[in-house]
Amino acid sequence: MMAVHPRVLAFLGRALSLELSAVQQYVTHSALADRWGDRESSGRFRHEAVEEMQHAERLVQRMLSFGVAPAASQLRPVTTAGDLVGLLRQNAALESSLVEHYTEAVRFCLLISDRDNTDFFRQLHQEEFQHGVELEAWLSQLSTLQWPAEERATF
Protein backbone atom coordinates (compact mmCIF):
# COMPACT_ATOMS: atom_id res chain seq x y z
CA MET A 1 0.00 0.00 0.00
CA MET A 2 1.34 3.45 -0.95
CA ALA A 3 1.81 6.24 1.60
CA VAL A 4 -0.31 9.27 0.89
CA HIS A 5 -0.77 12.75 2.35
CA PRO A 6 -4.09 13.09 4.25
CA ARG A 7 -5.01 16.14 2.20
CA VAL A 8 -4.70 14.10 -0.97
CA LEU A 9 -7.26 11.71 0.53
CA ALA A 10 -9.49 14.69 1.27
CA PHE A 11 -9.19 15.83 -2.36
CA LEU A 12 -10.14 12.34 -3.50
CA GLY A 13 -13.15 12.27 -1.17
CA ARG A 14 -14.45 15.65 -2.27
CA ALA A 15 -13.87 14.70 -5.91
CA LEU A 16 -15.96 11.57 -5.42
CA SER A 17 -18.84 13.63 -3.99
CA LEU A 18 -18.65 16.02 -6.94
CA GLU A 19 -18.49 13.22 -9.54
CA LEU A 20 -21.44 11.41 -7.95
CA SER A 21 -23.32 14.71 -7.88
CA ALA A 22 -22.60 15.04 -11.59
CA VAL A 23 -23.96 11.52 -12.19
CA GLN A 24 -27.14 12.45 -10.30
CA GLN A 25 -27.49 15.68 -12.27
CA TYR A 26 -26.92 14.19 -15.72
CA VAL A 27 -29.21 11.22 -15.04
CA THR A 28 -31.93 13.69 -13.98
CA HIS A 29 -31.38 15.94 -17.00
CA SER A 30 -31.50 12.94 -19.28
CA ALA A 31 -34.86 11.94 -17.78
CA LEU A 32 -36.15 15.52 -18.06
CA ALA A 33 -35.15 15.84 -21.72
CA ASP A 34 -36.84 12.51 -22.34
CA ARG A 35 -40.06 13.85 -20.79
CA TRP A 36 -39.84 16.83 -23.15
CA GLY A 37 -39.60 14.42 -26.09
CA ASP A 38 -36.02 15.53 -26.81
CA ARG A 39 -34.43 12.14 -27.33
CA GLU A 40 -31.18 13.42 -28.75
CA SER A 41 -30.38 15.61 -25.74
CA SER A 42 -31.57 12.87 -23.41
CA GLY A 43 -29.04 10.50 -25.01
CA ARG A 44 -26.24 13.05 -24.75
CA PHE A 45 -26.91 13.63 -21.05
CA ARG A 46 -27.03 9.88 -20.48
CA HIS A 47 -23.64 9.56 -22.14
CA GLU A 48 -22.29 12.29 -19.84
CA ALA A 49 -23.69 10.48 -16.80
CA VAL A 50 -21.76 7.36 -17.81
CA GLU A 51 -18.53 9.34 -18.20
CA GLU A 52 -18.96 10.90 -14.76
CA MET A 53 -19.65 7.45 -13.34
CA GLN A 54 -16.38 6.23 -14.82
CA HIS A 55 -14.60 9.13 -13.12
CA ALA A 56 -16.19 8.08 -9.82
CA GLU A 57 -14.94 4.56 -10.51
CA ARG A 58 -11.37 5.76 -11.02
CA LEU A 59 -11.53 7.69 -7.74
CA VAL A 60 -12.84 4.65 -5.89
CA GLN A 61 -10.06 2.48 -7.33
CA ARG A 62 -7.50 5.06 -6.25
CA MET A 63 -8.92 5.27 -2.73
CA LEU A 64 -8.86 1.50 -2.43
CA SER A 65 -5.22 1.47 -3.55
CA PHE A 66 -4.51 3.69 -0.52
CA GLY A 67 -6.50 1.38 1.75
CA VAL A 68 -9.31 3.88 2.17
CA ALA A 69 -12.99 3.06 1.88
CA PRO A 70 -14.97 5.63 -0.13
CA ALA A 71 -17.36 7.56 2.10
CA ALA A 72 -19.02 10.24 -0.01
CA SER A 73 -21.98 11.45 1.97
CA GLN A 74 -22.99 14.85 0.66
CA LEU A 75 -24.30 15.08 -2.86
CA ARG A 76 -25.15 18.44 -4.33
CA PRO A 77 -28.85 18.86 -4.98
CA VAL A 78 -29.67 18.65 -8.69
CA THR A 79 -30.15 22.01 -10.37
CA THR A 80 -32.70 22.00 -13.17
CA ALA A 81 -34.25 24.47 -15.58
CA GLY A 82 -37.31 24.79 -17.77
CA ASP A 83 -35.51 24.39 -21.07
CA LEU A 84 -32.44 22.87 -22.68
CA VAL A 85 -30.34 26.05 -22.64
CA GLY A 86 -31.05 26.38 -18.91
CA LEU A 87 -29.96 22.80 -18.28
CA LEU A 88 -26.74 23.33 -20.23
CA ARG A 89 -25.94 26.43 -18.19
CA GLN A 90 -26.44 24.46 -14.97
CA ASN A 91 -24.14 21.77 -16.29
CA ALA A 92 -21.50 24.30 -17.28
CA ALA A 93 -21.53 25.55 -13.66
CA LEU A 94 -21.17 22.01 -12.34
CA GLU A 95 -18.31 21.22 -14.72
CA SER A 96 -16.50 24.37 -13.69
CA SER A 97 -16.68 23.35 -10.01
CA LEU A 98 -15.05 20.07 -11.02
CA VAL A 99 -12.37 21.90 -12.99
CA GLU A 100 -11.71 24.18 -10.00
CA HIS A 101 -11.50 21.26 -7.63
CA TYR A 102 -9.01 19.39 -9.81
CA THR A 103 -6.98 22.58 -10.32
CA GLU A 104 -6.58 22.86 -6.55
CA ALA A 105 -5.79 19.16 -6.21
CA VAL A 106 -3.07 19.37 -8.88
CA ARG A 107 -1.62 22.49 -7.25
CA PHE A 108 -1.41 20.79 -3.88
CA CYS A 109 0.12 17.58 -5.23
CA LEU A 110 2.75 19.63 -7.08
CA LEU A 111 3.50 21.50 -3.85
CA ILE A 112 4.25 18.28 -1.97
CA SER A 113 6.04 16.76 -5.01
CA ASP A 114 3.56 13.90 -5.24
CA ARG A 115 4.04 13.19 -8.90
CA ASP A 116 1.79 10.18 -9.15
CA ASN A 117 -1.27 11.97 -7.76
CA THR A 118 -0.43 15.10 -9.75
CA ASP A 119 -0.75 13.02 -12.93
CA PHE A 120 -3.92 11.35 -11.69
CA PHE A 121 -5.70 14.63 -10.91
CA ARG A 122 -4.32 16.33 -14.01
CA GLN A 123 -5.92 13.71 -16.24
CA LEU A 124 -9.31 14.23 -14.58
CA HIS A 125 -8.84 18.00 -14.82
CA GLN A 126 -8.26 17.69 -18.56
CA GLU A 127 -11.37 15.58 -19.06
CA GLU A 128 -13.60 17.93 -17.06
CA PHE A 129 -12.15 20.90 -18.90
CA GLN A 130 -13.06 19.14 -22.14
CA HIS A 131 -16.63 18.60 -20.89
CA GLY A 132 -16.85 22.35 -20.33
CA VAL A 133 -15.60 23.05 -23.86
CA GLU A 134 -18.14 20.62 -25.34
CA LEU A 135 -20.96 22.23 -23.36
CA GLU A 136 -19.99 25.69 -24.58
CA ALA A 137 -19.96 24.39 -28.16
CA TRP A 138 -23.42 22.84 -27.68
CA LEU A 139 -24.73 26.09 -26.21
CA SER A 140 -23.36 28.23 -29.02
CA GLN A 141 -24.74 25.78 -31.60
CA LEU A 142 -28.19 26.23 -30.02
CA SER A 143 -27.96 30.01 -30.09
CA THR A 144 -26.92 29.95 -33.79
CA LEU A 145 -29.94 27.77 -34.52
CA GLN A 146 -32.22 30.16 -32.68
CA TRP A 147 -30.80 33.34 -34.14
CA PRO A 148 -32.57 33.36 -37.54
CA ALA A 149 -35.97 32.84 -35.87
CA GLU A 150 -35.38 35.77 -33.56
CA GLU A 151 -34.21 37.90 -36.45
CA ARG A 152 -37.37 37.18 -38.42
CA ALA A 153 -39.51 37.95 -35.40
CA THR A 154 -38.29 41.55 -35.35
CA PHE A 155 -39.92 42.33 -38.72
Ligand SMILES: [Fe+2]
Ligand atom coordinates in the same frame (compact mmCIF):
# COMPACT_ATOMS: atom_id res chain seq x y z
FE1 LIG B 1 -16.30 13.80 -14.12
Ligand SMILES: [Fe+2]
Ligand atom coordinates in the same frame (compact mmCIF):
# COMPACT_ATOMS: atom_id res chain seq x y z
FE1 LIG C 1 -17.71 16.34 -16.37
